[in-house]
Each structure stands twice: as C-alpha cells, then as structure tokens.
Amino acid sequence: GDSVTQMEGPVTLSEEAFLTINCTYTATGYPSLFWYVQYPGEGLQLLLKATKADDKGSNKGFEATYRKETTSFHLEKGSVQVSDSAVYFCALRKGSGGSNYKLTFGKGTLLTVNP
C-alpha cells in the first residue's frame, strides 16, 4: 500500500539556519503530495502542496519539489525563525479514482528553532 517516510526528529536549529526535512513516498500512480504543519495546541494546517511531477509548492518561505524519479518531496527553508517551531507532516493522496480523499501521512518531524 501507499506509505510516506520522513526524517526522524526532533530537529533543533538556531534562528536563520537552513532547514531540510526529508520525505520519500511509495505509491502507485500519480499522487498529490503535501506538507502540513501543526503548531502547539492547534490542528494541522496545509503548508504547501504539489500535484504533479516537477511541481514546486511554496508558502511562507518554505519550498518542496515533487521529484518522481526519486519519489521525494523534501521540505526546505533558507532561514528559519523561532515561530517556525512546530511538527511537520509529509502526506500523499491518490490523484484520481476511488479513495482519492484518503491522506497517508508520515510520522511527523518536530522542529525546534532557538533564538
């Protein structure tokens, strides 16, 4: 079945450091790929998404590129802030056909950014 594997945490960085959180997936067909963020005490929020190969999703300085050849969707940010401290989830959803509403998540990566 479909699966998502993401970098184990926790990740601790200093403010303005470069962030990479790795994510790889296994799926049939052409899934859509997502990054969700969960701030303390809140629900998951969609951070960015990509729906086809070579698409780049971006939001709030975060970027991720859909790489079909390496089945990856790594999250990057050039300069993190303390306010980026949160749990980040990589997820996929089938692109079409039945069950195209089911999201499959990775385990989540806790990011802590220190001043």
Added chain:
Amino acid sequence: NAGVMQNPRHLVRRRGQEARLRCSPMKGHSHVYWYRQLPEEGLKFMVYLQKENIIDESGMPKERFSAEFPKEGPSILRIQQVVRGDSAAYFCASSPPDRGGNEQFFGPGTRLTVL
C-alpha cells in the same frame, strides 16, 4: 469563519468505559474525515462520512468503533469498552461538498488516554 472544532481536547477513560469524541466541521462543509495517530506513528485514515452517510469506513477497527454524522449536530466517533491500545490522538477534518479530493481542514485533535 471558525475552524474545525473538536471536543473534548483531552479525554481520560478507564478500561471498559466508553469514549465519545465530537467534531464540528467548518461552516458549509458536509464531508468529515477521522484520522487516528498512535504514539510514534503518522496519522491514519479511519472513516469518511457525509451527512447521514458513511462513505468509507475501511480504516475503522471492526469492533467497538463507530462513527456517525447526523443531519443536525456534530460528527461523533464512539469507542466502546476502551482498551489501553486505544490511547491516541484522534483528528477530525472537514471539506466542502463536491468531490472528495478537496482540501481537508483539520481540527486540533482529541487526545484520548485510557488508564
């Protein structure tokens, strides 16, 4: 527009008791999804409901678990005779009517602890 509401945020039950988790979708949303996050795991799909209909319950344990989304009121996830293994975070998401592939908006989750 209020987001997806879940209550309670934290629920403690003793083995054998019943747990009722509530989810109020965003205004105008008629599709509800429940996901479970076991410790050290990613979120896993449980059930997809539309008003008064269960569309897909393939992720629900066969026994003790049930879900409903009545015409009026919140969606309810019910766990009868809870066991320690039910301890998890339960997340609800909602999406607008139309195809099931719309973006899902998540609530903050209910953390169930079974003593």
